[in-house]
Amino acid sequence: MSLVFAGICSHAPGITGRIHMADKDDARTLQSAMNEMRENLERAKPDALIxxxxxxxxxxxxxNMPSYCxxxxxxxxxxxxxxxxxxxxxxxxxxxxxxxxxxxxxxxxxxxxxxxxxxxxxxxxxxxxxxxxxxxxxxxxxxxxxxxxxxxxPLHRAYAFGQALGRACAEIPERIAIVGTGGISHWPATPDSGKINEAWDRDFLERWCDNDRDALLDYSDEQVYLDAGQGGFEIRNFIAVAGAAENSKGTVHYYRPIPIFAVGCTAATMAIA
Amino acid sequence: MSLYYTQKLLYQLNRDQSLQEKFFADKESVLTDYELNEEEHAAIVTPDIGLLYILGVNGQILMHFAAMCGYAWPEYIQSMRDALDEHGNVKAGLYVTTDGKGAT
Structure with missing residues (x-):
């Protein structure tokens, strides 16, 4: 078997830690989106989740900082x-x-x-x-x-890591699910916490859904820092998932900027090709 | 180089309950193991969360030390905003603000 599920979602600590401070509709709709993602994951019947x-x-x-571990x-x-x-x-x-x-x-x-x-x-x-x-x-x-x-x-190495992960999954009999977490634009744990660049996020998600390698890699860290903050560097995780599911296209199931969670909350999946 | 040791101490405090207990019982006994300058030493002992932010401590490390020192989330954010007003922009690291202010 191989890759049976590939998705991305937010991981900001405020999603659980500051849920009591959130607008009720924001909390409810995000929870609903994550429930839907869980159901999709369960339907894929994975043996393990990366x-x-x-x-x-x-x-x-x-x-002693590893680039990949x-x-x-x-x-x-x-x-x-x-x-x-x-x-x-x-x-x-x-x-x-x-x-x-x-x-x-x-x-x-x-x-x-x-x-x-x-x-x-x-x-x-x-x-x-x-x-x-x-x-x-x-x-x-x-x-x-x-x-x-x-x-x-570099971003191209993150994509290559994902490709290697996808190839590894293809070689084994087990059913493997992958979820990349983080991003997209955010300025976590800073005085700018709550700032979200929605236009930048939506553009990135469009590139991710197209699984357009060239477009996904067409960012410099300097520009990401300016446009998407320190948290924007976490696009590496999303890019790796795109690499693992290369040739697949994605769908965004949920995206909503929620400042108290410090991020544009996201849930998206690839239709595994 | 001492920013490295400032962050290393806070990183180790964040992940080691026994070191936390030792630190809050006798801060100086823990600080002797780290190469800190006077400003960093004082900011950690006080603690001055805003100044640690200005000195360049990564927010992903600092927010946990702040919580450990009893800062609620809004207080943590405000301490950094106040420090920007007092000291100017962050001096080093990944958490320099791009506008020198921070959102309000």
């Missing part, structure tokens, strides 16, 4: 943040080490990938899992692309 997230100094720091542990724990702050209780999340190792080994044919047998999930993974696998019963393989501590991996 979450490509940009973590935020939970496991990796500038003393995947987990191959038997289990994971999260959230690393204060549960009350994030609005998600601490829990144990199942891993799938042997399958992880096979996928990682395959990707290494194309990408110099780090691996980790210990990983504390932060909001980048926990917020999506809170919505998509609320019983924490689907084995997870975490993947991280460094979007926080420059120098950052």
């Amino acid at each position: 979450v490509i997230a940009a973590e935020h100094f939970a496991n990796f720091f500038m003393d 995947m987990g191959m542990a038997g289990h994971y724990n999260g959230p690393i943040e204060d549960p009350q702050w994030l609005g998600i209780e601490r829990t144990r999340i199942p891993g799938v080490p042997e399958l992880s190792r096979r996928i990682i080994t395959s990707i290494m044919q194309d990408i110099d990938l780090a691996y980790a047998e210990e990983w504390k999930f932060d909001h980048g993974i926990m917020v999506p899992l809170h919505h998509l696998t609320p019983r924490y019963d689907l084995p997870i393989i975490p993947a991280n692309i460094n979007c926080q501590g420059p120098p950052l991996t």
Whole structure:
């Protein structure tokens, strides 16, 4: 089998941690969109879910920062943040080490990938899992692309990482789902928190849905910083999903700027070709 | 280079409950392990969240230290806005504002 599901969604900690401060319609419609994404994921009957997230100094720091890392542990724990702050209780999340190792080994044919047998999930993974696998019963393989501590991996490498991931999935009998989390434009944890560049977001999502590689890679970090903030660097995760599902086209199921969540909340999927 | 150690301390505090307990019981005993200048040292001990932001601490690290020090989210955001007014733009790192102000 191979890739059976590919999607992207937001992971901002305010989505769960500041939900009590949100407009009721914003909270309700986002929850509904994530429920729909969960149902689509469940219908795909995956054996494991790869979450490509940009973590935020939970496991990796500038003393030894990998551009790409995947987990191959038997289990994971999260959230690393204060549960009350994030609005998600601490829990144990199942891993799938042997399958992880096979996928990682395959990707290494194309990408110099780090691996980790210990990983504390932060909001980048926990917020999506809170919505998509609320019983924490689907084995997870975490993947991280460094979007926080420059120098950052070039966008074309993020797409290539996704392609390698897609090829690895095609080689194995298991059914694999992939979700990329983060972005799109946002200025998280800064005085600009709540600022969202909706036009930029919608243009990026159009490129993502077209799975137009050239258009997806036609950004410089300097311009992203100006137009989409520090959080905009997380487009790497979305671009990797596009690479994994190359030749597929996407659909945006939900997009709404929600300033109290500090991001244009997004849920989109690729129709796997 | 000491911004690196400022961020390293906060990163380690964020992920290590036992270090947190040691830090809040006796801050100086923890700070001796990090190469900090006087300004960074004082900003951490006070704590002065706004000044740590101005010195260049990444927001993804700083917001958790702020919460650990009892800052509610609006207070955290306001402390950075006040610091921009007092000190001017962020001095280093990825969290320099593009307009030197920050949204209101």
